[in-house]
Amino acid sequence: MDGLTDEEAAIVAVLREFVDREVRPVARELDHGNTYPEALIEQLKEMGVFGLAIPEPWGESHVSAQCYAAVTEELARGWMSLAGAMGGHTVVSKLLVAFGTREQKDAYLPRMATGELRATMALTEPGGGSDLQALRTTARREGDAYVVNGSKTWITNARRSGLVALLCKTDPGAVPAHRGISILLVEPGPGFHVSRDLPKLGYKGVESCELAFDDFRVPATALLGAEEGHGFAQMMRGLEIGRIQVACRALGVGRAALEDSLRYAQERESFGKPIWQHQSVGNHxxxxxxxxxxxxxxxxxxxxxxxxxERADLEAGMAKLFASETAMEVALDAVRIHGGYGYSTEFDVERYFRDAPLMIVGEGTNEIQRSVIAKQLVKRHRISS
Incomplete structure (x- = not known):
């Protein structure tokens, strides 16, 4: 792939082979059984995938965002849930590298690079959705600690993550609201409850949970960085790589749907010729x-x-918006091409169709995404008065 170093290209090639050899043969069974991919995760740890966003001296295989994008696409091509298992982990890695204190980096990044410590982020709340400034989870300072109360929902890997980047209000009265938002790096303990796993259309195998915090105490040193009130801006930067990652998951799902359709359209015949030669199928x-x-x-x-x-929120938003909508269209076209078999659970196409909608609503819905894009367009092209 253009833009990758030789070492990065080799990493992508190894992941592609891993997906073909280890992931695709078991993805359907794992998905239908809603089974956590323990063995595959352990292999990804051994391959160093969880450390791809972590530079030296804490990690050994730090790569460019272009390489990370290609790796994510390969994993999602095999099984989108597998790519989701590393998504939040990578965002938290980037947050720590960019904004963490030296003590926080030394404490967490070496173990995160090996996958020994898994991380996730907790942003969305039951009543807030994509409106992060409306969050209600609070962290009240008491001496050398914060006391956290509130709830979060749709938290991926919540049961298996030992570190959570928690977006909360340290100053509920701040105006504008974003100035009162901070990120706490929290580890499960008394008062931290994983209340339930949410049932889902797709994205099987990897848990998405509701979290509740009831007078949950964390040390003041859990604050990401040195000052309160920067959490919203920090998370917006983190979500740039998060949205690139979601776009790549969409690419992987779409690519799998296309590859399966190309194979099927050459193997299946109707009216005396391969169906790809029929104009309607060929056009699809x-x-x-x-x-x-x-x-x-x-x-x-x-x-x-x-x-x-540079700021990449506009570009990441456009990529996430277009790639996710494309994945949904491609998955539906794959069902059309496969006909009745596209509706059968004995083929992978129905899984792609169930997985694709997640990228439309995840990491900020596409409706919110369009608003973000419009604001950034005006900001970058503001007319002089």
Missing amino acids: LADMATKLEAARQLVLHAARRYDSG
Whole structure:
């Protein structure tokens, strides 16, 4: 892939082989059984995948956002849930590298790089959805500790993560509201409850949970960085790589749907010829491939922008928006091409169709995403008065 070093290209090639050899043969069974992919996760740890966002001296295999994007696409091509198992972990890694104190980095990043310590982020609340400034979870300072009360929902890997980047209000009366928001790096303990696993259409195997905090005490040193009130801006930066990651999960699902459709359209015959030779099917294949390539170029553009150190919220938002909508369209077209078999649980196409909607509503719904894009467009192209 253009833009990757030789070492990065080798990492992507190893992941591609791993997906073909280890993931695709078991993905259908794991998905239908809603089974956590323990063995696959252990293999990813051994391969160093959980440390790809962590530089030296804490990690050994730090890669560019372009490489990380390609790795995520490969994992999602095998099973989208597997890519989701590392998504929040990577965002927290980036938050620590960018904003953590030296003590926080030394305490967490070496174990996160090996996968010994898994991390996730807790943003969404039952009544707030994508409106993060409306969050109600509070962290009240008491001496050398914070006392946390509130709830979160749709928290991926909540049962298996030993570290949670918790977005909360340390100053509920702040105006504007975002100035009162901070991130606490919390570990499970008394008052931290994983209340239930949420039932889902797709994204099986990896848990998405509700969390409740009832006078949950954490040390004051859990505050990400040195000052309160910067959590919203910190998380917005973290969500740039998060949205690139979600876009890549969409790419992986779409690519799997296209590859299965190309194979089926050459093997299946009707009216005396392979079905790809029928114009209606051929047109579907052409549109699927074209849209996916356009989505991939948007993702790579966002990744390059992120690697440059510049703000990438506009580019990441565009990539997430377009790639997720494309994945949904491609998954539906794959069902059309497979006909009745596309509706059968004996084929993978129905799984792609169930998994694709997550990327439309995850990491900020696409309706919110369009609003973010519009605001950034105006900000970057503001007319002079």
